[in-house]
Amino acid sequence: MPTSSQCDPVTRFAPSPSGYLHLGHAYAALTAANKARLGGGEFLLRLEDIDRERCRSEFEDMILTDLQWLGLTWKEPILRQSERHDAYQAALSLLFKKDLLYQCFCTRQDIRREIESSGAAPHGPDGPLYPGTCRSLSDSIRNQRISDGEGYALRLDMRNATSQAGRLEWNDIEAGRNIANPDQFGDVVLARKDSPTSYHLSVVVDDHFQGVTLVTRGEDLFPATHVHRLLQALLTLNTPDYLHHKLILGPDGKKFSKRDQSVTLHTLRHQGKMPDDIYAELGLSPAR
Ligand code: GLU
Numbered sequence: 149m150p151t152s153s154q155c156d157p158v159t160r161f162a163p164s165p166s167g168y169l170h171l172g173h174a175y176a177a178l179t180a181a182n183k184a185r186l187g188g189g190e191f192l193l194r195l196e197d198i199d200r201e202r203c204r205s206e207f208e209d210m211i212l213t214d215l216q217w218l219g220l221t222w223k224e225p226i227l228r229q230s231e232r233h234d235a236y237q238a239a240l241s242l243l244f245k246k247d248l249l250y251q252c253f254c255t256r257q258d259i260r261r262e263i264e265s266s267g268a269a270p271h272g273p274d275g276p277l278y279p280g281t282c283r284s285l286s287d288s289i290r291n292q293r294i295s296d297g298e299g300y301a302l303r304l305d306m307r308n309a310t311s312q313a314g315r316l317e318w319n320d321i322e323a324g325r326n327i328a329n330p331d332q333f334g335d336v337v338l339a340r341k342d343s344p345t346s347y348h349l350s351v352v353v354d355d356h357f358q359g360v361t362l363v364t365r366g367e368d369l370f371p372a373t374h375v376h377r378l379l380q381a382l383l384t385l386n387t388p389d390y391l392h393h394k395l396i397l398g399p400d401g402k403k404f405s406k407r408d409q410s411v412t413l414h415t416l417r418h419q420g421k422m423p424d425d426i427y428a429e430l431g432l433s434p435a436r
Contacts (some may be wrong), residue, residue: 157189157362157389160355161215161222165195166202167406168414169214171430172366172396178432179393180364181220192358193222197230198345214413218423219434227358229350236345239353239383240302240338248309248382249338251300252282253293270334273371277334278303299341306335313381318373320390321362328377336375348375356385367392368403396430 159180163173184191195211197203215222243249254262262279263269270277283305285293294300309330316328330336338349351372355363370392380387398404404411416426427434 155187155189157183157187158192158358158360159184159189159362159364160192160194160358160360162194162196162351162354162365163211164199164203165197165207165211166199166204167207168210168409168412170404170406170408170411170413171416171426172404174214174218174413174426175396175430175432176364176366176393177215177220178218178427178430178434179391181222182432183362183364183391187362189361190223191220192227192360194227194354194358195229196347196350197228198343198347198350200230200343203230210414214417217413217417218426227354229345229354232350232354232357233344235353235357236339236350239349240345242383243304243338246312246382248305248312249302250283250285250305250335251290251294252278252303252335252337253298253300254278254281272333274333280335283335301337301341302339303335304338306331306333309378309382313378316377316381318377318387318390320370320373320392322391323370326373328374330374330378332371333375348372348379352376352379352383352385355388356380356383359386361386361388362391363388364391364393366395368395 161177161180163169163177169177181191183189193215195203195208197208240249258281259276259278262281263276266279282290282300282303317325318328319325336346336348338346340346373390373392377387379385395403398408398411409415413426423434
């Protein structure tokens with residue numbers, strides 16, 4: 149059900165604890181916190197730690213230290229995606245029941261070969277579209293490969309999903325109303341053999357669970373909202389409003405990388421910078 153973010157917005161900052169926070173993260177966190185504070189709402193924190201290889205408790209501790217140093221407070225509890233697998237599993241089961249998921253056994257190399265041999269390579273926002281190799285496997289072949297122990301990802305059957313969902317829109321509080329066009333992504337992966345959920349699935353399930361009414365995030369994630377709006381419709385989840393804010397870029401015009409230690413809040417703090425210096429550099433007021 150659509151919600152309005154105009155009054156008492158519930159916002160969130162959702163970093164992955166796979167590195168230290170940098171100035172770009174500070175901008176995202178302060179934007180979310182300021183929207184909540186100015187609208188009389190609530191600011192929440194979610195740790196997107198589903199990638200167990202890359203996420204570490206050391207980074208998680210530093211995220212909390214950095215946010216507190218910036219003067220941010222959030223409503224407890226902090227949500228950790230690593231503790232939410234049952235919820236993601238329930239969402240996947242629902243999509244299976246609607247006949248919208250299928251097992252994909254292709255490796256990256258299989259996909260590349262298939263695309264090369266077909267001579268057609270339609271591209272989406274995340275690169276070449278999956279050519280659909282496993283979409284039409286018969287049940288008997290599919291079951292045989294599963295019982296042989298072959299690993300697989302779960303993909304959304306995009307054509308069926310969009311036809312079940314019909315026309316969808318979302319509201320961006322700056323960019324206005326957008327018509328959702330998730331087809332441009334093709335059959336997105338919603339779970340992998342080494343990770344029982346995906347970014348797209350966990351974000352919509354958790355934004356609903358946390359009662360988020362205004363999602364603020366960088367404009368690099370604008371295209372992902374097409375897929376998120378579709379998943380919300382298929383899973384009967386709330387649709388928040390969105391604000392896709394500008395990205396804070398380095399002097400080379402590129403996004404900061406997690407490997408670039410020179411702009412982490414940890415480094416800046418140890419160089420003697422104060423929170424006010426960070427607000428001034430980002431052109432934002434303190435979220436207090
Ligand atoms: N965890 C994502 C990131 O660190 C943000 C996800 C979102 O805001 O939807 O970029």
